[in-house]
Amino acid sequence: MPADTIVDWNEMAETDFRRTLRDFIEAECPPDLRGYPHRFPAQVSMPWYKALHRQCFIAPGWPVEYGGMGLRPERHLIFIEEMEAAGTPWLHDAGVRNLGPAIIAWGNEAQKAFYLPKMHAGEHIWCQGYSEPSAGSDLASLQCDGRFEGENLIINGQKIWTTSAHVATHIFALIRTDRSGKKQEGISFVLIDMSLPGITVRPIENLSGHPDFCEVFFDNVTVGATCILGEPNKGWTVARSLLGFERIWAGSPKRAFKVLLSLRQQMEERGLLTSDYWRDRLAQAIFDTQDAQDMYAGFADLVRTDGAVGIEISALKIWSTATFQRLSELLLEVAGTDATLAGEGAADLLAPYYESRAPTIFAGTNEVHRNILARSVLGLPKSA
Amino acid sequence: MTSVDADTLVLLRDAVGKHAARTADGRAVRARRSSLPGYTPAELTIMAEQGWLAIGLPEAAGGLGLGTVAAGIVAEGLAGCFSADPFHGLFLAGRVLAHAKADTDMLAALAGGEILPALAWQEQPQNFRFPFSPITMLSADGTLNGKKAYVAGAAGATHFIVSATSSSGLALVLTKADAFGLSIHHDFRADGTPMGQLALAATPGVILCEGEIVETALRAALDETSVLIAAELMGHVDRMMALVIEHLKTRHQFGKPIGAFQALQHRAVDMFVQQRLARAVLDTTLARIDGLNDATTRGMLAARVRARLNDTAQYIIRESIQLFGAMGITDENDLSLHVKRCLSLVGWLGNSVEQRGYYMDMAAPLGAVPNGRD
Known part of the structure; x- marks a missing residue:
């Protein structure tokens, strides 16, 4: 990590900060990797990952001493905005994004020294093993079994919907290590090398034809007890602490704005902009998206003033993800029978449709978010 | 300012x-x-x-x-x-x-x-489209002839500001409420408040301004008032929400508060999402509107906030009545006062379809859709 790049990114003027990022992206991010709504195989996007690593831009939220940029939440949000606006490729970065901060917060010195630099350099590619076939929204009911034998932990069971598991070298997983108490207790947060014997990965092709997530099977996989992050049986606390301000990003309307652009282009090409009906539909789409942007900006202001977002952020997630879906469906309506054709690149009208299905499900299904808002914001009684 | x-x-x-x-x-x-x-x-x-x-x-x-x-x-x-x-x-x-x-x-x-004073600009139920060309005429002798409709505050007004077509295009003319040839008929809105229709026959007036400034002034004032209506609608939305959430917590059926049923919880949350969205748009608009000198930006902002609040108010009304059940369709319930007031407002100075048309008239020459960045 070059010593001459120690800069206080938080104090730099915002315009300079943005320009630094834009210049860097322009210089280092291969143009043919930009603007895709899916992840490339790890080796394809690795040059960009490595460039971010060399510049110490790969882990913007980490403290500077660990090779991060030490960005405060509002700066971090700007960082994400700039990356998204430039269409930089999605990375297999669950490690630096989610696990890194957890190791910094909960790890012992040996864990920090071993895992953080390799994660930073892209030598270790991590995936997150939380969901199981019978533990999705009800995550705390997870069953993947961990049995202590002397110094070791023997793992048996299955994870599913594990993003990037087919390219990952490591998985951080929630494992049930005690069944005696409440379901949130008795879960351990375990760091597992995927080259260990007994691990099988089966990629699952998603609707758009990309293998993005997988099933991961554990058959008597043996790890040392030193692979547990934080206290044994306290993994739920570790996992919950990862839900930071970045939740706001799940509600960003940026994807809907992209569809808006396609909508207008398609309407123009098809000569629909002179029709009162289609003009009205376009105006509705514009309003739904712009209004989401106002809401997003309001929460971003909260991040600026409070360094956090409240529970109400769930409202933004629900609205933005639903808007993304509605717009992707409108795009198909605009295209008429052309919408039945599988296109490629910009002509792929189905891509936004497929892409917009997952966001109402991941980062907490919109229904789980509704449960949260009903109880915590509206103060309604415990559900029947 | x-x-x-x-x-x-x-x-x-x-x-x-x-x-x-x-x-x-x-x-x-x-x-x-x-x-x-x-x-x-x-x-x-x-x-x-x-x-x-x-x-x-x-x-x-x-x-x-x-x-x-x-x-x-x-x-x-x-x-x-x-x-x-x-x-x-x-x-x-x-x-x-x-x-x-x-x-x-x-x-x-x-x-x-x-x-x-009361502004008498509108003549047709769907008039929220510019350029505006009133049928009411200002004659060379300075008198007005024509009809105006949907004049808020006509009852009790001491003066009317009348838009009219004149030899130099548009004019704004001030008349006294008791001026010769001016008669007022009152209709009542959903909430029971009056809206005036004016008939003008050789009614004398004083020209306030003529030419391009008329449309500039009308559009600016209508945009600003539209935002004001949006703000009042927000107030009604908040109060309807408070009433309905209280009802969900206190009304018992099947041995428990109806707010304990997930089906109703999720409906209430969807209402909250719209309430929160509308609030965000209103806050953004109010923070920006007074600093805007550009009529197009101001108009687009006003159209967007009005459409959002119109639609949110209608949605909250529909869901509130449903969640109140039979109590929702009684006049006794104070919900009804908010419902009727909202119905008196959402179609005034541009319902949502008109707002979207107004917006697209302004947006079309720009040749682009917003990108979320500038």
């Missing part, structure tokens, strides 16, 4: 809130339905004394110069006593006079509640 400091707005919100809490009287609102002028003299006096009539008027004319942001807070707060009348009509008249660079004495008299 100088930007208003946050403390002033907090104090204002507090003052309006207290006034609304003190004077909210559903029984009186019901008793006043279908009567003229649709508000009590006391209400008007309070608005003048509190400075609310002066809020949107320039300081040079004895106004407070606090702009639409402050007027929006008043309008929203007055939803707490079920209606902001006659606030919108007087704000609209005052703003059009200010934009038309009218005589400052007249504005000062308006600020003090001594004159009560």
Whole structure:
């Protein structure tokens, strides 16, 4: 990590900060990797990952001493905005994004020294093993079994919907290590090398034809007890602490704005902009998206003033993800029978449709978010 | 206008809130339905004394110069006593006079509640489309002939500001309410407050301004008042939500509060999502509107916030009535006062379809859709 790049990114003027990022992206991010709504195989996007690593831009939220940029939440949000606006490729970065901060917060010195630099350099590619076939929204009911034998932990069971598991070298997983108490207790947060014997990965092709997530099977996989992050049986606390301000990003309307652009282009090409009906539909789409942007900006202001977002952020997630879906469906309506054709690149009208299905499900299904808002914001009684 | 400091707005919100809490009287609102002028003299006096009539008027004319942001807070707060009348009509008249660079004495008299002008611009139910070409004519001899409709505040008005087609294009003409040849017919809105129709036959008037400034002034004042209506709608949305959430917590069926049923919880949350969204758009609009000199940007902003609040109000009405069950369709429930008031507002100065058309008229020449960045 070059010593001459120690800069206080938080104090730099915002315009300079943005320009630094834009210049860097322009210089280092291969143009043919930009603007895709899916992840490339790890080796394809690795040059960009490595460039971010060399510049110490790969882990913007980490403290500077660990090779991060030490960005405060509002700066971090700007960082994400700039990356998204430039269409930089999605990375297999669950490690630096989610696990890194957890190791910094909960790890012992040996864990920090071993895992953080390799994660930073892209030598270790991590995936997150939380969901199981019978533990999705009800995550705390997870069953993947961990049995202590002397110094070791023997793992048996299955994870599913594990993003990037087919390219990952490591998985951080929630494992049930005690069944005696409440379901949130008795879960351990375990760091597992995927080259260990007994691990099988089966990629699952998603609707758009990309293998993005997988099933991961554990058959008597043996790890040392030193692979547990934080206290044994306290993994739920570790996992919950990862839900930071970045939740706001799940509600960003940026994807809907992209569809808006396609909508207008398609309407123009098809000569629909002179029709009162289609003009009205376009105006509705514009309003739904712009209004989401106002809401997003309001929460971003909260991040600026409070360094956090409240529970109400769930409202933004629900609205933005639903808007993304509605717009992707409108795009198909605009295209008429052309919408039945599988296109490629910009002509792929189905891509936004497929892409917009997952966001109402991941980062907490919109229904789980509704449960949260009903109880915590509206103060309604415990559900029947 | 100088930007208003946050403390002033907090104090204002507090003052309006207290006034609304003190004077909210559903029984009186019901008793006043279908009567003229649709508000009590006391209400008007309070608005003048509190400075609310002066809020949107320039300081040079004895106004407070606090702009639409402050007027929006008043309008929203007055939803707490079920209606902001006659606030919108007087704000609209005052703003059009200010934009038309009218005589400052007249504005000062308006600020003090001594004159009560009403803007008579509309002639057709779907008039929210520019350029505007009134059928009402201003003759060479300075008299007006024609008809005007949907004039808020016509009952009780001392003057009318009439838009008319003249030899130089458009004109704004001031007439007295008791001028020769002017007759008023009153219709009543859903909430029982009046809306005037004017017939003008050789009615004498004084020209306030002529030419391009007329449309500029009309559009500006209509945009600003549209935002004000959005603000009042927000007030009603919040109050309907409070009523319905309370009902969900207290109404028992099947041995438990109905708010414990997930089906109803999720409906209530979806209402909350819309409430929160509408609030975000309104806040953004109020923070920006007074600083905008560009008519297109202002118009697009006003159209968007109005469409959002119109649609949100309709949605909250529909869901609130459903969640209240039979109690939702009674006039006794105070929900009904908010429902009827909202119905009186959403179609005035541009329903959502008109707002979207207005927006697209302005957006089309720009040749682009917003990208979320600038």
